[in-house]
Structures are given as C-alpha cells and as structure tokens.
Amino acid sequence: MADPITLRGLAEIPVARLKGVGPKKEASLAGIGITNLFDLVTTYPRRWVDRSNEARIADLVPGEEALVLVTVRSVTKRVTRNRRTMVNVNVGDGSGRMDVVFFNQPWRERQLQDGLQIALFGKADTYRGGLQMSNPVVDLIGDRTGRIVPIYPQSEKAQINTWEMAGWIEETLRRCAERGIADPVPADVLRSNKMIDRPAALAGIHLPEDMQQKESARRRLAFDELLRVQLLLVLRKRAMERDQRGIAHVMTGTLVDRFYEALPYDLTGAQARAIAEIEADLAAPHPMHRLLQGDVGAGKTVVAIAAMLAAVEGRHQGAMMAPTEVLAEQHAMSVRSMLDGVTVPDPDNLFGDRPLRIELLTNKVTGGRRKEVLAGIADGSVDIAIGTHALIQDKVDFASLGVVVVDEQHRFGVEQRSALRDKTAGGRMPDTLVMTATPIPRTAAMTVYGDLDVSVLDELPPGRTPIVTMWANGPLMESGVWNDIRSEVAAGRQAYVVCPLVGESEKLEVASAEETIQRLAFDELKGLRLELLHGQLPPDEKHAAMERFRSGRADVLVATTVIEVGVDVPNATVMAILDADRFGIAQLHQLRGRVGRGEHASTCWLVTQPNEEDPEAGNPRIEALVATTDGFELAEVDLDLRGEGTLMSTSQKGRSDLKLASLRRDRKLVEQARASAFAIVDGDPDLATHPLLADELDLIFSDRDEAFLSRG
Ligand code: ADP
Ligand code: MG
Numbered sequence: 001m002a003d004p005i006t007l008r009g010l011a012e013i014p015v016a017r018l019k020g021v022g023p024k025k026e027a028s029l030a031g032i033g034i035t036n037l038f039d040l041v042t043t044y045p046r047r048w049v050d051r052s053n054e055a056r057i058a059d060l061v062p063g064e065e066a067l068v069l070v071t072v073r074s075v076t077k078r079v080t081r082n083r084r085t086m087v088n089v090n091v092g093d094g095s096g097r098m099d100v101v102f103f104n105q106p107w108r109e110r111q112l113q114d115g116l117q118i119a120l121f122g123k124a125d126t127y128r129g130g131l132q133m134s135n136p137v138v139d140l141i142g143d144r145t146g147r148i149v150p151i152y153p154q155s156e157k158a159q160i161n162t163w164e165m166a167g168w169i170e171e172t173l174r175r176c177a178e179r180g181i182a183d184p185v186p187a188d189v190l191r192s193n194k195m196i197d198r199p200a201a202l203a204g205i206h207l208p209e210d211m212q213q214k215e216s217a218r219r220r221l222a223f224d225e226l227l228r229v230q231l232l233l234v235l236r237k238r239a240m241e242r243d244q245r246g247i248a249h250v251m252t253g254t255l256v257d258r259f260y261e262a263l264p265y266d267l268t269g270a271q272a273r274a275i276a277e278i279e280a281d282l283a284a285p286h287p288m289h290r291l292l293q294g295d296v297g298a299g300k301t302v303v304a305i306a307a308m309l310a311a312v313e314g315r316h317q318g319a320m321m322a323p324t325e326v327l328a329e330q331h332a333m334s335v336r337s338m339l340d341g342v343t344v345p346d347p348d349n350l351f352g353d354r355p356l357r358i359e360l361l362t363n364k365v366t367g368g369r370r371k372e373v374l375a376g377i378a379d380g381s382v383d384i385a386i387g388t389h390a391l392i393q394d395k396v397d398f399a400s401l402g403v404v405v406v407d408e409q410h411r412f413g414v415e416q417r418s419a420l421r422d423k424t425a426g427g428r429m430p431d432t433l434v435m436t437a438t439p440i441p442r443t444a445a446m447t448v449y450g451d452l453d454v455s456v457l458d459e460l461p462p463g464r465t466p467i468v469t470m471w472a473n474g475p476l477m478e479s480g481v482w483n484d485i486r487s488e489v490a491a492g493r494q495a496y497v498v499c500p501l502v503g504e505s506e507k508l509e510v511a512s513a514e515e516t517i518q519r520l521a522f523d524e525l526k527g528l529r530l531e532l533l534h535g536q537l538p539p540d541e542k543h544a545a546m547e548r549f550r551s552g553r554a555d556v557l558v559a560t561t562v563i564e565v566g567v568d569v570p571n572a573t574v575m576a577i578l579d580a581d582r583f584g585i586a587q588l589h590q591l592r593g594r595v596g597r598g599e600h601a602s603t604c605w606l607v608t609q610p611n612e613e614d615p616e617a618g619n620p621r622i623e624a625l626v627a628t629t630d631g632f633e634l635a636e637v638d639l640d641l642r643g644e645g646t647l648m649s650t651s652q653k654g655r656s657d658l659k660l661a662s663l664r665r666d667r668k669l670v671e672q673a674r675a676s677a678f679a680i681v682d683g684d685p686d687l688a689t690h691p692l693l694a695d696e697l698d699l700i701f702s703d704r705d706e707a708f709l710s711r712g
C-alpha cells in the first residue's frame with residue numbers, strides 16, 4: 001500500500017477530481033484561492049455551531065449579538081418610501097419565530113427560499129412587540145445533519161455555499177482515510193506538547209463530534225502553523241550563525257569605560273544587561289542580529305553608543321542609521337554631546353590618546369564637506385558615522401565597518417541588510433543592532449522577529465516624573481485642557497496640540513491642522529505664540545518652526561503626527577491630542593512620549609467628542625493609556641483589542657501561514673512551537689532526518705516569498 005498521503009500529495013491533486021466539482025465550481029474555487037486538495041483541507045470553518053445547546057430564537061436577548069440556526073418560512077420584498085429595497089424574511093426554529101429585514105440587498109429575495117436552513121449572526125432588537133434582526137450575517141447551511149455544524153468562509157461572489165465546502169472536504173477526508181494522512185511532526189514533540197495526531201486533527205476541525213474535539217483539533221493545527229514559522233526562523237537563525245562570517249571583536253573595555261565615566265548618571269540595570277548581551281555577541285565570530293526593544297525614553301542611545309564604541313576600540317567603525325534626516329541630525333547631536341571629551345586610547349600614537357571622530361552623513365551634507373566625510377569613512381579616521389540610509393549606499397566605502405545600529409526597524413529592509421555585507425573587508429558581515437521604540441509582546445516578537453535575538457530595556461531611568469494622562473471627553477472637560485495649557489505657558493512651559501487624524505489624505509490632514517491653529521489663535525489660545533508644523537511644509541520651514549519651538553520662541557506647537565518621533569523639547573509639559581479616539585494605542589503612546597522629557601511634571605490630555613448614542617460609553621484604548629505609561633503593557637492590551645493586525649502587515653500575515661493560530665490567543669502555543677523548533681533544528685540542522693517536515697516547509701513557504709524569511 002502507498003505511504004500515507006502528505007500535504008504535498010494533496011497539493012498535487014486538483015479539486016476537479018472531486019465529485020461535484022465541475023468546470024464552473026472549479027473556477028469559483030480558484031477565485032477564492034482553492035485549486036487543490038491541500039488548499040481545500042486547510043480552508044477551515046470560521047465558526048462551529050452546536051445545534052444541541054445554542055443558537056435558539058427563544059434564547060435571544062435584545063441588544064446582544066447572537067447566532068441562530070433557523071428555517072426560512074416566508075420572504076417578501078418591497079421598496080420603502082425613501083427608495084430603499086427592503087427584504088423581509090420570517091424565520092423560525094423549534095423555539096419560536098422572528099422577523100429579519102435586509103435593506104438594500106434585493107438579491108436576498110432569491111437567495112433565501114422557503115424551507116432553507118440558514119444561520120444568522122447579528123443583534124436582535126425588539127420591534128413592535130417581537131424580535132427582529134436587521135442585516136445579519138447569513139450562512140446557508142443546507143440540510144446537513146450532525147450535532148456540530150461547521151460554517152466555512154464563503155463569498156457571495158464565488159457562489160459557493162458552506163455546505164458544498166463541507167461536502168467536498170468530507171469527501172476528501174473519507175477518500176484519504178484508507179491510505180492515511182502523514183504526520184510529519186515527530187512523535188516525541190507531539191507527546192511532550194500533548195498534541196493529537198494530524199489525521200485526527202483534520203477530522204476534528206472539519207467534522208467534530210463535539211466542541212472539545214474541535215478545540216483539540218484547532219490546538220494541534222495551530223501548533224503546526226506556528227511550528228512551521230518557527231522552524232523557518234530558527235533554521236535561518238542557525239544558518240546565519242553557522243555560515244555568515246563576522247568580526248570577533250576584541251574588547252579591552254577601556255573606551256567604553258571612559259564613556260560610562262563621562263555619563264552624568266549610572267546605567268540602569270536593563271541597560272547594563274542589554275550591553276552585556278551585545279558584548280557577548282560582538283566577541284563571537286558570527287555576526288550579531290539583535291533587536292533592542294525599549295520604550296520611548298528608556299535610554300537606547302546609551303546602549304547604541306556602547307556597542308559602537310566596542311567596535312571602535314577594536315579598530316573598526318560604528319555606524320548609526322535613522323529613518324529620516326531630521327532624526328539623523330538629532331542622533332548626531334546627542335551622540336556628540338554624550339561623547340564630548342571621550343578620547344580613544346591609541347597605542348600607536350606617541351603622544352597618547354586621539355579624539356573620537358564622529359561625522360554626520362545625510363543628503364544635505366554636500367560638496368567639499370561630503371568629500372571630506374566620505375574620505376574619512378574610507379580611510380578609517382571616522383570612528384562613528386551617523387546618517388540616513390545614505391550611509392549604506394554604494395558610494396560609501398567603509399575602511400572597516402564593525403557595528404551598525406539601525407533606529408526603527410520598520411524601514412530597514414532586506415536590500416539594506418544585504419548591502420551591509422559589502423561594507424567590510426573580506427565580505428565579513430558587520431554586527432547589527434536594530435532598535436525599536438514600539439514595544440511588542442514577547443510571543444509576538446518571537447514570531448515577527450524570531451530570527452533575531454532580542455534585548456529588552458524594560459526599565460526607565462530613575463527620576464522621571466511620570467506623565468499623567470487624562471481623558472477629556474466633551475466640551476466641558478476640553479475647556480479645562482486649554483486652561484491647563486494657558487497656565488503651563490504662564491509658568492514658562494510649552495505645549496503640543498496634536499491635530500485630528502483625517503482619513504488617508506495628507507491634504508485633508510493639513511487643512512484640519514490649519515483650521516485648528518486658526519481656531520485656537522482666535523479663541524481658546526488667543527494671545528499665545530502658536531506655531532504650525534505639518535508634513536507638507538517645505539523642509540526649511542519645518543526646520544524653522546521646530547527651531548522656534550525648541551528655542552522657546554513659540555509657546556505651543558500645533559502639529560500633525562509628524563511630531564510622533566524624535567522631537568525632544570524637555571520644556572514641553574502638556575500635550576493635547578484632539579480626537580484621540582481616532583489614533584491607535586501605539587501611536588498615542590508614541591505621541592505622548594514627546595512630553596515628560598524634563599524635570600517638570602507633564603500631562604497628556606486625550607480629547608474626544610462624547611459618543612452621542614451613549615455619552616457614558618467607555619473607550620478601552622483611551623482607558624488603557626490613562627491607566628499605564630508602560631509600553632509593553634499597552635502592547636499586550638493592543639494585541640488583545642486588535643489582534644495580530646497590529647503586528648504584522650497583511651502581507652506578512654499572508655505569508656506566515658497563520659490561518660488558525662492567533663498570536664493573541666495562542667501565546668503559550670507560540671512558546672511551545674519555538675522551543676520545539678529549537679529542539680528539532682539543533683538535533684538535525686538541515687532537517688535531513690525530518691524529510692516530511694522539510695518538504696512541508698518547502699511546500700508552504702517556497703512560493704510565498706523569500707522576504708518573509710529575510711525581512712531585516
Ligand atoms: P530612547 O532612545 O530609548 O527613547 P534616549 O536614549 O533618548 O531614549 O534617552 C532618553 C533620556 O534619558 C536622555 O536624555 C538620556 O540622556 C537619559 N538617560 C539615558 N540613560 C539614562 C540613565 N541610565 N540614567 C538617567 N538618564 C538616562
Ligand atoms: Mg532614541
């Protein structure tokens with residue numbers, strides 16, 4: 001008898017081989033990305049309904065969302081006075097009857113034939129003494145029997161019903177049963193993680209006998225998805241460690257110690273830990289790929305400088321890259337001031353130490369100055385180069401680039417990373433440290449950055465006056481905000497006003513900012529010196545506006561989100577974020593980080609318009625910001641509220657094969673999968689003794705995108 005069939009085997013069988021899939025259905029299925037039996041069996045139900053104890057009309061509670069399984073009793077259509085079509089459907093089950101109305105969906109009349117079984121999901125309200133749902137989500141479930149009804153994702157366009165999907169999948173599983181379905185995950189891994197086998201999981205997800213069976217099936221299949229991602233990341237990580245030649249930095253510690261002595265404060269415990277982790281990486285012969293996560297103000301610059309100095313000490317160079325020129329300039333300023341007076345021990349120099357040479361290189365550095373900087377980078381006399389991505393362009397030739405620090409990972413892509421390889425003598429890869437101020441939860445970091453090592457600055461430097469955050473909901477409280485700004489300005493402080501987010505268009509955003517500043521100048525903040533900053537100002541005007549605010553010649557900076565990163569004015573102690581409910585948690589947190597940077601206590605006001613339907617309504621995002629200033633805690637809340645959408649771009653998620661697994665719900669599974677991936681790869685670095693597993697990775701990831709693998 002043939003071997004049990006693998007996922008690849010299923011992928012080689014076209015759906016047309018199934019009964020009932022003719023050319024028309026084949027085309028419809030292809031339209032939703034299903035061409036073979038692998039696609040089919042990994043199309044999972046999006047809901048499972050237990051007929052025996054849920055989904056009855058009698059149990060509906062007005063005002064609450066619920067699902068009911070019902071039979072269509074009658075359908076009528078009419079056009080309302082304001083020319084909307086209205087389809088009225090009366091439905092019933094053993095427990096009662098209900099009306100359902102659909103507005104502007106005339107085709108429902110044809111779709112919902114008398115006697116049809118459907119599942120409805122929506123909010124029931126009382127209407128004329130009875131219950132009514134309007135515009136619920138409808139699933140046609142046909143005449144399926146069985147206690148649990150799986151409901152498949154379906155698109156009206158594709159013209160495929162959930163019962164057809166269920167039928168084809170059932171047929172596939174039945175016809176595979178004789179030959180068996182292969183399980184490529186080693187038995188000991190399954191045992192130690194208490195997982196059921198794959199054939200049982202596939203049956204359990206599509207044809208569960210009860211909800212518990214469905215749950216263990218989901219757990220196993222989600223584990224498989226996470227394991228595949230982790231295997232990919234761990235294989236890549238180990239391969240980099242094995243194959244990439246890096247620099248084994250030789251460090252005496254003298255230069256770094258001089259830097260610490262020059263600092264007016266002690267390192268925080270978290271900084272010391274991160275630096276120790278980095279130094280261990282630098283000493284090793286393979287290149288470092290490390291992510292430094294730390295909230296705004298956690299002191300990442302100190303860590304970055306220590307890493308670069310370690311390189312300089314061993315006669316290599318350090319480079320620091322920022323996403324924008326403005327940020328690069330600010331980094332250059334703060335790095336220079338922190339290293340003021342620090343000299344490099346130089347055994348070759350008869351006259352003792354030499355000064356550190358730090359240079360800025362952006363597109364604004366031109367002409368003779370640019371030539372000078374480039375020459376210094378090439379001959380090794382520049383110790384630390386700070387700039388934008390211009391730093392790793394072809395024309396920039398480093399004598400020996402040892403450590404690269406990249407600020408804000410999002411914009412550091414694949415090409416940039418590979419460009420680095422050419423920057424050192426003999427094709428050795430410099431050590432890279434990627435810094436991000438957007439904390440993400442641990443298990444999510446394992447998935448999104450699973451090929452990097454991670455250091456976390458989870459401790460703020462002492463002596464900060466925490467920012468008090470308040471929610472100003474409605475005009476009455478809002479007037480308190482303007483009073484607060486006036487009194488802070490009167491006390492010599494400065495303020496930010498962040499303008500509402502307007503749609504997707506930057507033009508609208510600018511218009512709203514201009515409108516806001518006019519209104520404030522005329523009314524709420526009359527008499528104060530206001531300055532406008534938005535993304536569409538020409539660069540020199542932007543610069544000038546920022547400079548007037550920085551130097552105290554303006555009291556209030558009215559700005560769009562352009563101030564989100566990098567602006568550092570310690571005298572600013574109040575921020576008002578208008579229409580705060582339009583921003584996401586991470587963005588509000590970043591914005592808020594612009595205050596609380598000096599010795600004075602700071603306040604951040606989140607201004608909203610009250611919800612007219614329900615003035616008492618809460619807002620979980622705003623409440624989370626009021627409750628904590630801890631970025632990691634907020635990241636967890638964000639993950640809970642929004643799911644993984646916050647973490648991975650759609651394309652990343654698409655590529656990452658997570659259909660059932662959720663980084664939010666399955667945090668424990670992520671850790672289990674990662675540990676299992678390490679165990680498998682460390683025992684079998686090329687997956688030579690796990691050919692089925694290797695083949696499965698190949699099947700699932702090969703045609704998707706190298707980029708998921710090689711993301712910076
Ligand atoms: P991040 O880049 O993580 O947002 P920075 O590196 O800009 O933070 O540091 C924020 C501020 O904290 C800077 O003014 C810096 O001088 C200060 N700082 C950094 N480390 C410490 C420390 N260990 N003790 C006191 N202040 C510190
Ligand atoms: Mg920083």
